[in-house]
Amino acid sequence: MADISPSTVADLKHLAGEKAVVDGTDAAPLLTEWRGRWKGKAPLVLAPGSADEVAAIMAFCHANRVPVVPQGGNTGLVGGQVPQGDVLLSTTRLSAIRDVDPEGFTLSAEAGVPLQTLQETAAAHGRLFPLSIGSEGSCRLGGILSTNAGGVHVIRYGNMRDLVLGIEVVLPDGRLWSGMNRLRKNNTGYDLKHLFIGGEGTLGIVTAAVLRLFPQPVxxxxxxxxxxxxxxxxxxxxxxxxxxxxxxxxxxxxxxxxxxxxxxxxxxxxxxxxxxxxxxxxxxxxxxxxxxxxxxxxxxxxxxxxxxxxxxxxxxxxxxxxxxxxxxxxxxxEAMKKDPSFCVKCDISVPIRAVPPFLEAADRAVDQAVPGARVIAFGHMGDGNIHYDILGPEGGDDKVWRARAGEIEHLVHDVVAAHEGSISAEHGIGLLKREELPTRKPDTEIDLMRTIKAALDPHGLMNPGKLL
Amino acid sequence: MADISPSTVADLKHLAGEKAVVDGTDAAPLLTEWRGRWKGKAPLVLAPGSADEVAAIMAFCHANRVPVVPQGGNTGLVGGQVPQGDVLLSTTRLSAIRDVDPEGFTLSAEAGVPLQTLQETAAAHGRLFPLSIGSEGSCRLGGILSTNAGGVHVIRYGNMRDLVLGIEVVLPDGRLWSGMNRLRKNNTGYDLKHLFIGGEGTLGIVTAAVLRLFPQPVxxxxxxxxxxxxxxxxxxxxxxxxxxxxxxxxxxxxxxxxxxxxxxxxxxxxxxxxxxxxxxxxxxxxxxxxxxxxxxxxxxxxxxxxxxxxxxxxxxxxxxxxxxxxxxxxxxxEAMKKDPSFCVKCDISVPIRAVPPFLEAADRAVDQAVPGARVIAFGHMGDGNIHYDILGPEGGDDKVWRARAGEIEHLVHDVVAAHEGSISAEHGIGLLKREELPTRKPDTEIDLMRTIKAALDPHGLMNPGKLL
CATH class of the missing domain: 3.30.70.2190 (Alpha-Beta Plaits)
Structure with a gap:
């Protein structure tokens, strides 16, 4: 938990400017995770209006060792966007579409543009931006980029990672890196954007991106x-x-x-x-x-x-x-939300041919642990990605069931691991799976991640306590 | 230039074992760049037979501060594979196809497998591995991965980067990281493979990879x-x-x-x-x-x-x-090779709609500099990637023309930069463009690359003098 002095908060407020400060009732919805699973806490909520303003804020925070949590549409499912005493930096005011190039099949936009606006802008130019997920009305470019969002059309168009050509990032020390590449082929050094895509805001704040467009299917x-x-x-x-x-x-x-x-x-x-x-x-x-x-x-x-x-x-x-x-x-x-039982949600993937044996083994394991528990399995089989959700036994004691959620999730993840799968196919790690991650990855990989994190964010100011 | 003592060489030779040591006439072709543009120099050439052997060699080299140049099929066009007094580590003996999964559309293979073998193995299982480049008979998986090879089918299937699901890498300190992911969706932390793909062997030695396959077009x-x-x-x-x-x-x-x-x-x-x-x-x-x-x-x-x-x-x-x-x-x-004139080769890309104005501006610039110079422009227009090659004036003095190659290349690259393009679309940086790179990228980006390099390879042992 960060400890930010009132005078530092006042200085930062002053630096950010009145327009960028989000107060009171406007701040409340940004502090609460939409399902109410986590309650955020922040001494200050800022919504800067440009990448340069973000850079100035981060330069101050770097100099004063102030931790910062970036947030897009606040639709994340693993708590990555929830501040725990850190400054909350909302990207909602970074809302410009910078460029649309239909012949080049690219669209450049700022981090706060909602996914639906990206889809509509592309369509208005006779093009398709193919990413489609449940929260598309409210999630925003910076968020879906930082979590490498997936959805129903990955089988044909790929994940968010595959749809990004270039990015602009404010680094943890406040420097602005413009890597707004629009080229399909560009072999000039390390492809740094991939660190930030799916980086869950732990390495910097994405302020804009160049996206790939596709022909509209007729x-x-x-x-x-x-x-x-x-x-x-x-x-x-x-x-x-x-x-x-x-x-x-x-x-x-x-x-x-x-x-x-x-x-x-x-x-x-x-x-x-x-x-x-x-x-x-x-x-x-x-x-x-x-x-x-x-x-x-x-x-x-x-x-x-x-x-x-x-x-x-x-x-x-x-x-x-x-x-x-x-x-x-x-x-x-929604059907699961309407059900009276608490739902244990496992967002997993396995190699495609392992889907049937995984389902069989997981069903057996769940039934052995909690006879009568109801497995609701569905999802993007084309990518081996199954939403393996579990409702408690019908008419059972929901408190008892809810208390066993962690155990059940762990049990399913064991079956996932046995089938060479992933414990987070789409939603990321955030707060939710942070402690489990090192138990599911080789030590060398975790160590590599920590090395990268320490190199780019030596003071641990970017989204602390998430992912790693 | 590295300075490796004879006793260190002897120790390394002993550690690697007789089978892994490449001597005399066998070593010669690995030391010479195929066009004769660079002549390599190495106190020792090793071809280990497994990832574990590579790891043992790197652990020794790390402990003894011995620089290492990894090499695949020795078909690179920018000198990235040429040792300059470093130990040369050839991946040619890492030749196993580890797994083919037609239903999962994946193929796992070791770094020394030639591209053509990958294509043929996929075809034998009714699948397509779509990467296709001129050197496909001799280039090898580790090399095309480390240089993010492109070719003629990128418009439909993407670059090598888009065709890789997982990799196995020996790190500069000799640790073996197995990131042999076979999943299409896996959001569990930084996607580290993208540092090594296109990393030109400066961050580690790729020993194996999981590749994406596609249906065979009928x-x-x-x-x-x-x-x-x-x-x-x-x-x-x-x-x-x-x-x-x-x-x-x-x-x-x-x-x-x-x-x-x-x-x-x-x-x-x-x-x-x-x-x-x-x-x-x-x-x-x-x-x-x-x-x-x-x-x-x-x-x-x-x-x-x-x-x-x-x-x-x-x-x-x-x-x-x-x-x-x-x-x-x-x-x-080949036509250019048959021409008596020296050929200045520019491997560039620009946004697609910039291709015509780029061609016009570059042609004008070249003609102004050297009246009568013959521009041979062709290539993968679908990716904005043009091979912009220039032969000297017909009947001109080739020595004079050759002496101006650097100047002409620079002039074309200036036009590329004016059109927001890349000075290396496909071939990479290597030795050839290493000095130019920092002049064509934002300082922040070069600095980020150096930060990553220093974090993963603090002693600068991996392919020194290349890329950065």
Whole structure:
């Protein structure tokens, strides 16, 4: 916990200027994690209006050894954005779109621009910014960059890391590094941006970035399929990738229990298929021309049916039907929130062919530990990324269940490790998994990370207590 | 220049073991850069047979402050692989394919595996490893990884950096870090592999990597087009990307002078089009199914003709014709070698829309400096990457021309900088551009690189004198 003197706070306030100081009711929502899981504490909340202002603030904080927590849309899921007595630096006022280059397929924007604005700006120029996650209305560029956000379209377009060409960063000592590269090929030394992407604000404050854009797909095909087992999904995925020539843009797995829970809590949603099955897949393809997807999807599904990888399926006939299928998938998290039980959330990934054995082993381990616990497994199977969430036994004592959350999570992570997986596929480490991280990585890797951290931030001022 | 005592050399020789010591005629080709541009010098050449052996060698070298130059296929173009009195560590004996996972679309291999073997191994499992460069028969995984190789298919599949999921590295102090991640999503701390990818062996020795594979395309379409200007290529590229839904796999620009030079030195090659034009483009598309490309290419070309982006064009009717078109493109470097004049080679990139103004400005600058100098510009326009090569005036004094090479290169790089480009798009920095690098980058960026280098390799033992 930092100890910042009142006079230092006053000096910093003065330096930052009136416009940059966030007070009272405006500051409150920035201090509280949106689910209420962590309550932040900060002697001062600042929202500077330019990269130069950020640099001046960091130079002061460096000189006076004041720790700083950068925050974007405050939508993070691991507490990385929560100040613990540090100065909170909100990027919300860094809101300029600096440049859009449709021919060059690039967009340059500042850290405070919401993801949805990035998507809309690209679309207004006939281009696609493909990253799509649940919080896209409120999360911001700096945050999704610092956490290397993923989402449903990674299978076709990659993670945030793959969508960034250049960045601008204020370093822990207040220097501004402009690495706003717009080139696809540039082999001139270490590619430093990758330290800050996914660095969770522990190495500097990202103030702007150059993003990759893509052609707008003019056609989409969406299908909802019933599968005999998760194992069949491995074959189906491989087959769909082979056949579609890169057109596969989403491959979302949902277990029967997931679909049942969603339909239970959202009774107005229609069940897409009469056939019930152990697993379902929501598939999406994209194309640059009209027409060709229909043939593709139908030949693919009839072949998959013949090979017994699917039992039944439906293809959306129009955009409305496609949205209906997606809304089922998108309701998964809300359905869990509506459930009276506390939810233990595991954001994990394993190699794709390990998904079925992982699910089997994890289900067994959870059931042995807490008979009747309800596993809700779904997610981005195309990247081996499963949201493995667990509700307590129906009608059980939620307090007892909640008390065992850490133990259950650990147990699932053990199964993840046994399948060469990751304990954080998408959400990062933050406060939540900071203590566990060194137990899941080779010592050499943790040591390398600490070496980098010490080299770039020798006084430990950037987002202290997070990640490392 | 390092000063390694004979007794240290003897101790290291003993530690490495007889099998790892490369002597006499076997060592000679490893010491000479293949074009003869640099002559290497090493008190000892080692080719260890495993990552553990590499680790033991580095631990010794660290303890005894012995500098080490790692070398793969010795095909580098900037002298990064040339020892200057350091111990030369060849990765050629690290030759195992460790694992192929077709369903997971991954391949794990050791650093000494040649690129062509990677391609062939993937193909034998029904998969594609898409990286393709001129030296693919002799370059090796460790080298293309450490230089972040590019090539003709970057527009669809990305650079080497985009094709690597995990790596194994021996650090400068001899510790072995296994970061052999096979996951597409893994947000657990700094993504350290990106320091070593493109790090030119200055931060450690890559001993193995996990690579991404792709579905094998089952259909390809190749076209050769005549354009009214390089500016038309910007419009054509954007249009082809929009229409093809990601199927565009190559977009290679050649100026009229490039095509003329190739046909002059290779008179057996047929001229693909009767129409002569200021610029030509070789286009390639890939698809996962047969048949759909024909319609795409023909509609695209007829629209491009209507919009005056192309004057004429031909579409390969079969694989033989496609290979014929590609062999024209692939002869560019050889044609320059056959020319009696010395060739000043500039491996540059600029934002795509800056390619035409860059070409115009650079041509003007070169012509002003040396009237009659012959610019041969061609390359991966789809990535803004132009090989801007310059032959001396026809019949001129080659000695005089050669003496001005540095000046001409600098002049072109000034034009590159004015267009926000890169002085090394593909080949890296090595010895060749080491002194120029700090003049082309912000001081903060150079300083950050030096900070990282000092943190990971405090004694400066890894590939000293290269890059930084």
């Amino acid at each position: 056609d989409r095909a969406t299908a909802f399929l019933a599968l005999p087992s998760p194992a069949a999904a491995v074959d189906l995925l491989s087959f769909a990738q082979e056949r579609s020539g890169g057109a596969l843009s989403a491959f979302e797995l949902m277990t029967d229990r997931t679909v049942d829970l969603i339909l239970h809590h959202f009774p107005d949603l229609p069940r897409p298929l009469d056939t019930t099955a152990p697993a379902y897949v929501l598939l999406e393809f994209e194309a640059g021309r009209k027409g060709e997807l229909t043939t593709l999807v139908h030949s693919l599904l009839s072949d998959a049916l013949e090979r017994s990888w699917i039992i039944d399926g439906t293809v959306a006939q129009n955009t409305r039907q496609a949205e209906g299928l997606w809304s089922l998938r998108h309701r998964a998290s | 259909d390809r379409a190749t076209a050769f087009l005549a354009l009214p200007s390089p500016a038309a290529a910007v419009d054509l590229l954007s249009f082809a990307q929009e229409r093809s839904g990601g199927a565009l796999s190559a977009f290679e620009l050649m100026t009229d002078r490039t095509v003329d030079l190739i046909l002059h030195h290779f008179p057996d090659l047929p001229r693909p089009l009767d129409t002569t034009a200021p610029a030509y483009v070789l286009l390639e598309f890939e698809a996962g199914r047969k048949g759909e490309l024909t319609t795409l290419v023909h509609s695209l070309l007829s629209d491009a003709l209507e919009r005056s982006w192309i004057i004429d064009g031909t579409v390969a009717q079969n694989t033989r014709q496609a290979e014929g078109l590609w062999s024209l493109r692939h002869r560019a470097s």
